[in-house]
Amino acid sequence: MRSVVLAAIMTCLAGAPLYGQGAPxxxxxxxxxxxxxxxxxxxxxxxxxxxxxxxxxxxxxxxxxxxxxxxxxxxxxxxxxxxxxxxxxxxxxxxxxxxxxxxxxxxxxxxxxxxxxxxxxxxxxxxxxxxxxxxxxxxxxxxxxxxxxxxxxxxxxxxxxxxxxxxxxxxxxxxxxxxxxxxxxxxxxxxxxxxxxxxxxxxxxxxxxxxxxxxxxxxxxxxxxxxxxxxxxxxxxxxxxxxxxxxxxxxxxxxxxxxxxxxELSDWQITSKGVSVAVAARPVDATRFRIEFIGKGGRLLRRTDGPTGSYEFAGDEGYVRVRVTDSNGQRAWTQPAFLADAPKP
Ligand SMILES: [Zn+2]
Ligand SMILES: [Zn+2]
CATH class of the missing domain: 3.20.20.140 (Metal-dependent hydrolases)
Structure with missing residues (x-):
């Protein structure tokens, strides 16, 4: 795997839900x-x-x-x-x-x-x-x-x-x-x-x-x-x-x-190694989720089924963003993690 530089946001959050009751x-x-x-x-x-x-x-x-x-x-x-x-x-x-x-x-x-x-x-x-x-x-x-x-x-x-x-x-x-x-x-x-x-x-x-x-x-x-x-x-x-x-x-x-x-997301993390998300799902609803990791050119990098998903950077994706689609057609889109080749020495 090539080394990568995360060129933009590094974000990390945890705890469900991400908002609500004024104290997310x-x-x-x-x-x-x-x-x-x-x-x-x-x-x-x-x-x-x-x-x-x-x-x-x-x-x-x-x-x-x-x-x-x-x-x-x-x-x-x-x-x-x-x-x-x-x-x-x-x-x-x-x-x-x-x-x-x-x-x-x-x-x-x-x-x-x-x-x-x-x-x-x-x-x-x-x-x-x-x-x-x-x-x-x-x-x-x-x-x-x-x-x-x-x-x-x-x-x-x-x-x-x-x-x-x-x-x-x-x-x-x-x-x-x-x-x-x-x-x-x-x-x-x-x-x-x-x-x-x-x-x-x-x-x-x-x-x-x-x-x-x-x-x-x-x-x-x-x-x-x-x-x-x-x-x-x-x-x-x-x-x-x-x-x-x-x-x-x-x-x-x-x-x-x-x-x-x-x-609604309960977790979204971008680290130097990859991206992960989790959906704030209510089990009583029995909603199903499809999580797609998308890179340069709109290329589908990985697809997982379920309320959680993660993707490890290979280094050549350009960027990696996440789209979650539920079984009722609703969606969430994260912002991209921007990747760039490590500067040459
Ligand atoms: Zn207008
Ligand atoms: Zn308008």
Whole structure:
């Protein structure tokens, strides 16, 4: 086996569950916080007030919510005065920079390019561009110039982003590999890659990109409607020392989190030797789990059945990430462990 250098996160956690009761992580000094990084209110095209949207997440055992209205910043100080509580709940400001690129045909709408500025306290205007690639590059640059993490949203919405290269960046980017809005084509089609395949393509090109699952909440008032963008479909679980805006945004920017549509992890470890995960399964549910270890090019490195799995690095994988799928179709995705050949002497 070749020696390897673990180029990025080294993470270790134990104790089930990773979150809950406001004190995840047990005696550890770090905790795990469940949150959603993408939600709209009446201040853009959501159907509910900021108060109602935040209340939904507070009452459904989330620890934080980033409010990301289109091209405006919804103030959060008043919301936090009502809803925040130490290490229990926090509202983080944000914006979905919602750019439009000319489609080139007069009868077709513009092409949407949407990038979340997580933590934005003042609105960052869409930078525009003649092409999707140009608008994406300029919008990401504007978010980074503000010192904030940039989250590239729903790459297959109107099939806008998946065919372009990842823009340059000075820090790791976030990419929505799952978005709960029913019109965003997470799984790709007709030659366009799934959002998760796009993630592998960008990782395989040597970029450090972290995968996010989010709600893109628009609708609280139509829970029976399959075309509604209702809350509770996708989230992240973030490892941080405390529930503060700086700690959460910092951990997101370092990849100290996993994404989920329902599978909860009780353990996720990256060491110099390999990666392992364990699912917080409830035996009474009799749910079954498939754990897949995925490397460069989206290559399946190993598959195990059951609530626990581990993988030992060979050294040539490029990166190793974990996807857990349960027998009801719910998933969790860890961030990649980045491998590189040891420097030559
Ligand atoms: Zn959007
Ligand atoms: Zn949105």
């Amino acid at each position: 992580g047990g005696s550890s000094s770090v905790r795990w916080f469940k949150g959603n990084t993408h939600a709209h209110t009446l201040n853009s095209d959501g159907d509910s007030t900021p108060d109602d949207v935040v209340r939904w997440y507070r009452e459904h055992a989330y620890h934080f919510l980033v409010v990301t209205d289109h091209n405006v910043v919804t103030p959060v100080d008043g919301l936090n005065a009502v809803f925040a509580f130490e290490n229990r709940f926090l509202v983080i400001p944000g914006e979905e920079i919602s750019d439009v690129v000319p489609s080139g045909t007069s009868d077709a709408p513009g092409i949407p390019v949407h990038v979340n500025a997580l933590g934005a306290r003042t609105a960052i205007p869409p930078a525009g561009g003649a092409t999707v690639a140009e608008a994406l590059r300029r919008d990401v640059a504007a978010v980074e110039a503000a010192g904030l993490p940039a989250q590239i949203n729903h790459p297959n919405f109107q099939w806008a982003i998946a065919q372009v290269d990842l823009p340059p960046s000075s820090r790791p980017l976030l990419l929505e590999i799952f978005n709960g809005h029913p019109q965003v084509n997470n799984l790709g089609g007709d030659g366009s890659p799934a959002a998760e395949e796009l993630w592998d393509a960008w990782l395989s090109a040597g970029r450090k990109v972290f995968g996010v699952a989010s709600d893109d909440t628009h609708h609280l008032k139509r829970p029976w409607d399959r075309r509604a963008a209702s809350p509770g479909r996708g989230w992240v679980v973030v490892r941080a020392a405390a529930l503060s805006t700086d700690a959460i945004l910092g951990a997101l920017g370092r990849g100290e989190f996993y994404a989920s549509t329902g599978v």
